[in-house]
Amino acid sequence: MKAYLLFTLVLPFLGSLTLALAGRHLPRRGVEVLACSTILLSCLAALLALISAGPNPQTVILLPWISTEGFSAPMSVLYDPLAGIMALMVTFVSALIHLYSVSFMRDDDGYVRYFCYLNLFVFSMLVVTLADNLLFLYLGWEGVGFCSYALIGFWYSDEVRAAAGRKAFILTRIGDVAFGIAIALFFALYRDLSLAVLNQKAPGLDPSLATALGLLLLWAAVGKSAQLPLAVWLPDAMAGPTPVSALIHAATMVTAGVYLLMRFFPVISLSPAALSAVAVVGAVSSLFAACAALAQRDIKRVLAYSTISQVSYMFMGVGAGDVGGSMFHLLSHAFFKALLFLAAGCIIQSLHEEHDIFRMGGLRRSLPGVFLLFLAGALSLAAIPPFGGFFSKDRILLAVFNQAGGGYQLLGVLGEVTAFLTALYTFRVFFLVFGDRPASGTVGSSALPEAGLRPLPKFMVGILWPLAFLSLAAGALNLPGLFSGGEWLDRALAGMPGGAPPSNSSPGVEATVMAVSGFLSVAGAVWAYFLYRRRPLPEAVTPLRQRMKDLLSSAFYLDQGYQKAIVTPYRAVSRFLWLKVDEGAVDTGIDRAGKWFPFVSLGLQQWATGRLSTYLKMVFLGFTALLGAIVLGWHPW
Amino acid sequence: MIVPFSHVLFLALVLFLLGAVCAVARRNLVMILIGVEIMLNAAGLVFVGASLHWEHLEGQAFVIFILTLAAAEVAVGLALIISSHRRTGSVNADRYNLLKG
Numbered sequence: 001m002k003a004y005l006l007f008t009l010v011l012p013f014l015g016s017l018t019l020a021l022a023g024r025h026l027p028r029r030g031v032e033v034l035a036c037s038t039i040l041l042s043c044l045a046a047l048l049a050l051i052s053a054g055p056n057p058q059t060v061i062l063l064p065w066i067s068t069e070g071f072s073a074p075m076s077v078l079y080d081p082l083a084g085i086m087a088l089m090v091t092f093v094s095a096l097i098h099l100y101s102v103s104f105m106r107d108d109d110g111y112v113r114y115f116c117y118l119n120l121f122v123f124s125m126l127v128v129t130l131a132d133n134l135l136f137l138y139l140g141w142e143g144v145g146f147c148s149y150a151l152i153g154f155w156y157s158d159e160v161r162a163a164a165g166r167k168a169f170i171l172t173r174i175g176d177v178a179f180g181i182a183i184a185l186f187f188a189l190y191r192d193l194s195l196a197v198l199n200q201k202a203p204g205l206d207p208s209l210a211t212a213l214g215l216l217l218l219w220a221a222v223g224k225s226a227q228l229p230l231a232v233w234l235p236d237a238m239a240g241p242t243p244v245s246a247l248i249h250a251a252t253m254v255t256a257g258v259y260l261l262m263r264f265f266p267v268i269s270l271s272p273a274a275l276s277a278v279a280v281v282g283a284v285s286s287l288f289a290a291c292a293a294l295a296q297r298d299i300k301r302v303l304a305y306s307t308i309s310q311v312s313y314m315f316m317g318v319g320a321g322d323v324g325g326s327m328f329h330l331l332s333h334a335f336f337k338a339l340l341f342l343a344a345g346c347i348i349q350s351l352h353e354e355h356d357i358f359r360m361g362g363l364r365r366s367l368p369g370v371f372l373l374f375l376a377g378a379l380s381l382a383a384i385p386p387f388g389g390f391f392s393k394d395r396i397l398l399a400v401f402n403q404a405g406g407g408y409q410l411l412g413v414l415g416e417v418t419a420f421l422t423a424l425y426t427f428r429v430f431f432l433v434f435g436d437r438p439a440s441g442t443v444g445s446s447a448l449p450e451a452g453l454r455p456l457p458k459f460m461v462g463i464l465w466p467l468a469f470l471s472l473a474a475g476a477l478n479l480p481g482l483f484s485g486g487e488w489l490d491r492a493l494a495g496m497p498g499g500a501p502p503s504n505s506s507p508g509v510e511a512t513v514m515a516v517s518g519f520l521s522v523a524g525a526v527w528a529y530f531l532y533r534r535r536p537l538p539e540a541v542t543p544l545r546q547r548m549k550d551l552l553s554s555a556f557y558l559d560q561g562y563q564k565a566i567v568t569p570y571r572a573v574s575r576f577l578w579l580k581v582d583e584g585a586v587d588t589g590i591d592r593a594g595k596w597f598p599f600v601s602l603g604l605q606q607w608a609t610g611r612l613s614t615y616l617k618m619v620f621l622g623f624t625a626l627l628g629a630i631v632l633g634w635h636p637w
Numbered sequence: 638m639i640v641p642f643s644h645v646l647f648l649a650l651v652l653f654l655l656g657a658v659c660a661v662a663r664r665n666l667v668m669i670l671i672g673v674e675i676m677l678n679a680a681g682l683v684f685v686g687a688s689l690h691w692e693h694l695e696g697q698a699f700v701i702f703i704l705t706l707a708a709a710e711v712a713v714g715l716a717l718i719i720s721s722h723r724r725t726g727s728v729n730a731d732r733y734n735l736l737k738g
Contacts, residue, residue, distance in 0.1 A: 610737030612669070612730035616661045 002060050004049035005077050008087060009062070009126050011042040016119035023112035035115035036098045039122055043091035050084040055495045059132050059196050066135065071191070078132035078196050081492045082327060086129045086259060089331055093251040093338050094122045096463055100342050101243040103460035104349065108241075114154060118247065121147035125252040129259065134183045134193040141179060141256065144224070145172045148253050152240040164239035171233040175223015175257070182216040185209075199266040199497070207271060214274025217264050218281065225257030225311045227285040232559045234308055235292075238300040242345030245300060249307040250338035255330055258314040262323045265498045269321060276407060279319025279400065283411040283418075286312030288556065290421035294428070295552035298355045299344050302429050305555070306381060307337055309418060313396050316415060320408065322399035323498035324478075324490050329392035331489075332474035336380035336389060339467040343374040346461060347433065350453045357432045364434040366453055369461045371434050376468035378430045382423035382525055385518040388474030393419060395480065398513050419517050423524025431532040480510070645686030653679035666721075666728045670714045677707045 015038030023031055057080035066073040077083075098118060105111050124147055127140025146169070153165025186198055189209070202210070221227070226234035234254070238245055248254060261268060261278060268274050286309045293305035310333045317326030347363065347370060348355060364371045380389040397419070400412040478489035554560060607618075630636075653676050660672030681700045688696025722728050 608737060610731075610734030612733065613661055613664065616669075620657055620661060 004045045007045035008042050011038040012119045012123035016116050019116035032102045039095040039098050043095045046087045046091045073133050073135040075136050076132040077130045090251045093334050097243050097247050099463050103457045104243050117147050117150045128256050132195045151244040152237045161239035164236040168233040168237050171230050172223045175220045178216045179220035202267045210270035211273045214268040214271045221257030221261050225254050235301050235304045246338045246341035250334040261318045265323050275319050279316050282312040282315025283414040286418045287414050290418045292555035293425040295549050299357050317396040320399040320403050324493045325395035325399050328478045332388040332392040336377045336471035339471050340377035346370045350456050360433045362436045373464045373468050376472050378426045380471040382426040383521045388471050391475035394514050420520040420524045423521040424528050427525040427528035435533045642690040649679045649682040664729050666718045
């Protein structure tokens with residue numbers, strides 16, 4: 001068991017280390033094989049660990065790390081079914097993304113740096129996934145943040161992309177602070193940082209402290225998972241290479257936040273206030289992001305907002321006390337979001353880096369393989385029954401509706417509205433990109449670039465088929481009892497706190513929720529068909545529509561608001577400190593003081609005669625003066 | 638002790654001042670060195686006198702050290718003077734002003 005876990009964790013790290021130290025001396029093929037094989041082997045080790053582990057959580061100490069009198073922080077792993085499934089998903093999706101990257105980055109010279117960071121990213125995420133000791137977990141948490149910074153700003157010579165990397169780093173860091181405080185609070189309370197011990201001792205916690213800890217953890221998760229109010233970094237993070245976006249969104253970064261909440265569920269579940277805060281953040285963010293996704297023109301930004309929206313569903317699941325449902329959605333989301341991003345990468349690359357969906361069109365015929373793949377992802381994302389996303393999203397909505405209290409019912413309704421919007425924006429992209437449209441004067445519809453499509457390697461498209469299969473069939477992981485499904489995931493997570501909450505709803509309610517959300521999804525897709533399939537794009541827009549469009553495409557001016565409220569005042573203060581305080585006061589003061597020195601030293605220069613006798617005279621006079629002063633009663637000490 | 642302690646101190650003071658004036662006023666390096674020697678011996682005289690006055694032997698032991706130190710100093714100092722005389726042909730202290738700013 002220990003060996004499997006050690007292999008899972010160490011292999012990506014060794015791969016990254018080797019690439020960092022010796023990558024430049026390896027042939028290109030060697031770098032690619034090394035990077036992919038470490039992740040594939042790590043995936044294999046994760047699979048073996050999952051098979052060989054029992055249903056009970058176990059703590060395994062991999063390496064001693066920090067150890068002093070009365071306190072020790074070893075590199076330890078808390079392995080339970082939740083962590084095991086997550087680790088397997090992370091390594092599997094990452095392995096596919098690594099393989100895809102080999103094709104995607106075929107013309108890029110920075111491949112060593114790229115694969116080095118990619119491996120390190122997977123390693124950090126695995127640490128977050130598996131770690132038991134909170135310091136070790138924090139190491140991975142920060143590692144994830146660093147790697148996202150390095151990879152989003154991968155093409156750093158472009159100022160905009162570099163700034164996007166910084167933005168991601170700074171905004172997630174705002175969340176990390178809360179996590180740091182939470183760790184300190186845990187230590188102050190229990191003198192121990194083991195996750196297993198903390199979750200075990202948590203039930204004796206003071207209610208107000210439990211709420212505080214829950215909110216701190218929520219804030220940390222909000223930063224990493226790009227929820228409101230820290231959601232603005234994720235759309236900008238699209239500046240990175242597309243496989244990196246897939247990795248960030250599907251496997252490594254964004255899900256880390258919600259996963260943290262699942263890991264700490266015993267603590268969070270102690271406080272109803274914290275739980276409902278989680279659910280509210282989730283519901284509001286999901287509606288916010290779904291609205292914003294409706295008006296984006298960049299294909300990757302649509303997907304980015306859809307990630308925010310889908311991760312928000314997972315927050316809602318945790319807030320409704322259903323960790324199992326949340327995990328279910330996390331898994332299916334990982335498959336279809338990775339698939340959608342990688343398919344989008346294919347589209348963008350074959351259209352010569354074209355991101356604007358209004359300049360695409362008619363790709364159904366020219367890229368039939370990508371068309372089918374994207375369709376699979378879109379069906380799952382839009383939660384069209386009976387595909388993957390439908391069951392997982394439905395499970396979360398059902399859990400929300402099952403909670404007592406009118407507040408939760410309202411959140412459930414928000415979730416249903418979002419489900420409708422999700423189908424709408426997903427198929428908006430789908431029909432705009434793949435459907436034929438009558439020519440329109442304003443935007444070049446069906447306009448393929450004059451140079452023709454850039455050919456894609458077969459491997460790049462072929463590697464996506466497993467993902468397409470999984471995203472369509474993800475529902476089978478946990479088919480609800482209503483369909484006489486196996487509920488495999490529920491059984492696997494049965495021992496976990498919140499893993500499979502007792503379903504207190506009647507089959508009637510379950511069927512109603514399912515029917516409503518299924519109907520809404522299909523309705524959204526059909527509406528998108530009539531909006532974007534047949535009609536040419538409207539040429540003139542009324543002022544009201546334009547205002548709506550601006551509001552949505554700028555995501556409710558959230559970014560601009562931060563710019564006005566925080567960035568601009570900060571810049572003004574920095575400018576004041578720089579020009580007025582530093583240069584104006586400090587520097588000028590020192591310059592003025594410096595002007596006196598030449599006068600003083602010119603006076604002193606006359607004493608430096610260069611004659612030994614003068615110097616000796618001075619020594620004697622000085623000594624005499626000193627002795628005289630002491631004799632006269634001066635006490636310098 | 639036959640001689641009063643104050644006499645010893647007075648003699649030492651005179652000797653010290655003579656040495657100091659010699660070291661400061663003369664330009665000849667050899668004379669400066671001699672002046673320093675005289676000052677050292679004045680200090681030694683005070684040590685001997687004080688040792689007898691308070692009947693402690695440490696003062697006399699100190700004089701032995703001072704004598705050794707003076708011998709070593711003269712040896713090094715004279716060697717330096719000879720060496721610099723060979724280089725510049727002069728023992729005038731004021732001519733050694735290369736480091737003047």
